Amino acid sequence: MAFGILRLPLFSLMALALMNPCTGAPDTRQRETLMRQEASRQTGGSVVLTPAELQVDAYLHKLKVKERASVPFPPSIHFFKARARIQKSPVFKLLQKMPKGGALHVHSTAMVSPEWLVRNVTYRPNCYICFTWGGSVRFLFSDGQPYPQWDCLYWQLLQSLRASMVDPAKFDKSLIQNLTLFTEDPESAYPSDDAVWARFEDAFRIISGLVTYAAVFMDYLYQSLEEFYADNVMYVEIRSGLTRTYELDGSIHDKIWSLKAYRDVSAKFSTKHPDFLGLRIILSTHRIQRVSTIKAAIKEAIEMQKNFPELIAGFDLVGREDDGRPLWYFREALSLPAELGVKLPYYFHAGETDLEGTDVDANLIDALLFNTSRIGHGYALPHHPLIKELSRKNGVAVEVCPISNQVLRLVSDFRHHPAAVLMTEGYPVVISSDDPTLFGNPGLSYDFYEAFVGIGGMRANLGTLKELAMNSIKYSSLSPHLKKKLMNMWQDKWKKFISNQKD
Amino acid sequence: MAFGILRLPLFSLMALALMNPCTGAPDTRQRETLMRQEASRQTGGSVVLTPAELQVDAYLHKLKVKERASVPFPPSIHFFKARARIQKSPVFKLLQKMPKGGALHVHSTAMVSPEWLVRNVTYRPNCYICFTWGGSVRFLFSDGQPYPQWDCLYWQLLQSLRASMVDPAKFDKSLIQNLTLFTEDPESAYPSDDAVWARFEDAFRIISGLVTYAAVFMDYLYQSLEEFYADNVMYVEIRSGLTRTYELDGSIHDKIWSLKAYRDVSAKFSTKHPDFLGLRIILSTHRIQRVSTIKAAIKEAIEMQKNFPELIAGFDLVGREDDGRPLWYFREALSLPAELGVKLPYYFHAGETDLEGTDVDANLIDALLFNTSRIGHGYALPHHPLIKELSRKNGVAVEVCPISNQVLRLVSDFRHHPAAVLMTEGYPVVISSDDPTLFGNPGLSYDFYEAFVGIGGMRANLGTLKELAMNSIKYSSLSPHLKKKLMNMWQDKWKKFISNQKD
Ligand SMILES: [Zn+2]
Numbered sequence A, B: 001m002a003f004g005i006l007r008l009p010l011f012s013l014m015a016l017a018l019m020n021p022c023t024g025a026p027d028t029r030q031r032e033t034l035m036r037q038e039a040s041r042q043t044g045g046s047v048v049l050t051p052a053e054l055q056v057d058a059y060l061h062k063l064k065v066k067e068r069a070s071v072p073f074p075p076s077i078h079f080f081k082a083r084a085r086i087q088k089s090p091v092f093k094l095l096q097k098m099p100k101g102g103a104l105h106v107h108s109t110a111m112v113s114p115e116w117l118v119r120n121v122t123y124r125p126n127c128y129i130c131f132t133w134g135g136s137v138r139f140l141f142s143d144g145q146p147y148p149q150w151d152c153l154y155w156q157l158l159q160s161l162r163a164s165m166v167d168p169a170k171f172d173k174s175l176i177q178n179l180t181l182f183t184e185d186p187e188s189a190y191p192s193d194d195a196v197w198a199r200f201e202d203a204f205r206i207i208s209g210l211v212t213y214a215a216v217f218m219d220y221l222y223q224s225l226e227e228f229y230a231d232n233v234m235y236v237e238i239r240s241g242l243t244r245t246y247e248l249d250g251s252i253h254d255k256i257w258s259l260k261a262y263r264d265v266s267a268k269f270s271t272k273h274p275d276f277l278g279l280r281i282i283l284s285t286h287r288i289q290r291v292s293t294i295k296a297a298i299k300e301a302i303e304m305q306k307n308f309p310e311l312i313a314g315f316d317l318v319g320r321e322d323d324g325r326p327l328w329y330f331r332e333a334l335s336l337p338a339e340l341g342v343k344l345p346y347y348f349h350a351g352e353t354d355l356e357g358t359d360v361d362a363n364l365i366d367a368l369l370f371n372t373s374r375i376g377h378g379y380a381l382p383h384h385p386l387i388k389e390l391s392r393k394n395g396v397a398v399e400v401c402p403i404s405n406q407v408l409r410l411v412s413d414f415r416h417h418p419a420a421v422l423m424t425e426g427y428p429v430v431i432s433s434d435d436p437t438l439f440g441n442p443g444l445s446y447d448f449y450e451a452f453v454g455i456g457g458m459r460a461n462l463g464t465l466k467e468l469a470m471n472s473i474k475y476s477s478l479s480p481h482l483k484k485k486l487m488n489m490w491q492d493k494w495k496k497f498i499s500n501q502k503d
């Protein structure tokens, strides 16, 4: 393996005599060998730490022991209830400072804090709001009174509405509530899988009215990068449907406009922050659609990749797997690149489900068959031993988004997250935050916290963190040249991080 | 493998071309091969079903599809809340009728329904009751007023007390509540791990006053076998500390008396029910004790095994792992048999914990090092890839007790039980009920239900059930001769079961 992770040759299992041949009893050395062998398998288990790193590791271990004794143990409860505690955690504070590499699984319309959207975007002129029949809201920027929409009859200028409010601060707070799923009492707010997914998809619709206004879009992207950068993230791969942006007069830009916006914002941001590499796009289409639509999307993706090779990483299907169509349903469309002799890398969401043994559950198999480059979530992967084995051989990393899985009700206590199985086996894993606006988990640190303290348990150590960060570079969509560049950038930051801890 | 389970040779992974060499796209046949290969790995995945069995399997699948659509899905909620629903489930009713082989993980003082203990045992003459300071009760049979005990100052004759009651039925109900953890509202009754374990250990103390009265003991054992037999269980391995039984005058029998009672009751029961093989004892000592005590217990176990080879299966340490001492602490004691050149099989409780990476978590490694014959619970095993691999090579089955794990708060939704990983990999697993009196799960059917519908998910089928039942014979402590006998008995019953379903 590249990048300085050294896989030490393990003692052969066969050569390991479990019993003392004389007394028949095990001895301490055999036991330690076994423990060391097992530990060496886990994520980061064969990372060799420098003396300085070992010191930080020992300190971190002490912090973890304390953390484990806290009641309630934050990873054992819902993130929405734990967040305030986590913010005070010394482990979390250390993770914030740690250079975490890249965020490889985030969606384009849910990258900034909802506070920024309300306090910045909704305060801009020409912003209209409408309250829907279903008790939700919609936003639209317009130079005149917008037309009624099917679920939205009456649009009000937000500026006037706010001016008429007795308590605008309270009103803004209620707007923030609409933009995020974050709440003090998640159990009663989202009593079922369907309830949380309904809110989830509605929130996307609310946000999109704000961020797809062309003038906002550029600022929105820039602010998104700011928030990742502030959390010591150095690179982002964004799943985007390239929703077309609009102007005040209702005119609409084409997708190329959006692509160029991504490219220009990325360049501008990297120029200002030389320790940030930039962003790439994974073109994404909703899995609710027809085969012909997906075919068209794939053709378009091939075209875009040809024209923006630095920017376009590949293709994905998004949306709730349990409701949408399985990958196999789209096989004709997904085979197109191979038939055309073109390489369009796939980054499929797959196995974000507990409907095991159903059609949905086959997505993991199909992701493999269609040669996916990574697996988004892969929550069900530990229940697919053969697919796990083959995917590992193909170097297919899993993008684990702990907080997303909990909010969308796949797991309640992080110690029981199936990625623990992957991590103990050293299956390649990267950590990401999926939809920070919606889950209240900006950057990567909150998800690293749940992965490191909860999923990884007491076994996870500084080597684990190091390998997780390096995985995000190694398994990124970047060219070998850029991977090397990013790895060097990361190593510089890492060294500084370690020596700062020592002081 | 013996007993008719045929492991079909799998297609070599290497030989499996995932892609069509011409178009580069996967085809249906490749996909089906992959799915079949994966399915063949799971528990029961290579069991070849007869045409009659295939019919039952198809019927069972239909029932499962319906079951999955029910809201709430019973395996997703607490067993105490789900039990009434489960009792009405057609899948459950089928599991009740199914011959399940042996129950390999049950504890001697918690085998009967609490109703029988109250309605039969507490109605016997000379039964005294005492209410402790801590709000619990104790029972004692005595021919005179019992002496005060440290937490129990005043003993009352139960017969007189009951006669003075306005509502004896209500009183009996409250007594039942003391003997079991079963309650409508488990979340508020047992808000923490410590709370549920405290009630758990108190319940054992309450029960033991009733069942260790010599005259009751024999009836108790017989009734226990009745309840397993009624649920189509054909053999039981009982973890027992051989608590000494007492007489009305306070005199106490030795442990040999208890052993003989087990032997005689077993013989009597099997004579009356020729389709029941009998019982064996796994001698068990509480892990809270000193090394010297465990040493003495092991010596005693060796002696007993010599004198009652048919009855004594081996040795185990019981009690909450998170509180007690790890196996390694007792290494001197546990090495005794090897040092003496004697074979005392171990059946260790290990990995009944989510304290991963701690001393407690090392119990799985140590169970392996001390050559355990099976693992009790092994809840944490999927997080120990090396131990899992080595244990599998050694043919060490895991005794999965789903309902016990849920009541003792290791898991809330059975679809997330780690045994799902073991089952998809075909790791040898048996299903058991641990403490039916305490959990309200008599026999094995409730635990089979949670394992089959919840843990196994839609993938688990009749082959899975067949292998689980056969595993309980294959991995029992029985001699090869008796295994064969039990397997034949089971096969007869299984055939009848299948042909009854067809009608
Ligand atoms: Zn996603």
Ligand SMILES: [Zn+2]
Residues within 6 Å of the ligand: B105, B107, B349, B376, B434
């Ligand atoms: Zn047990």
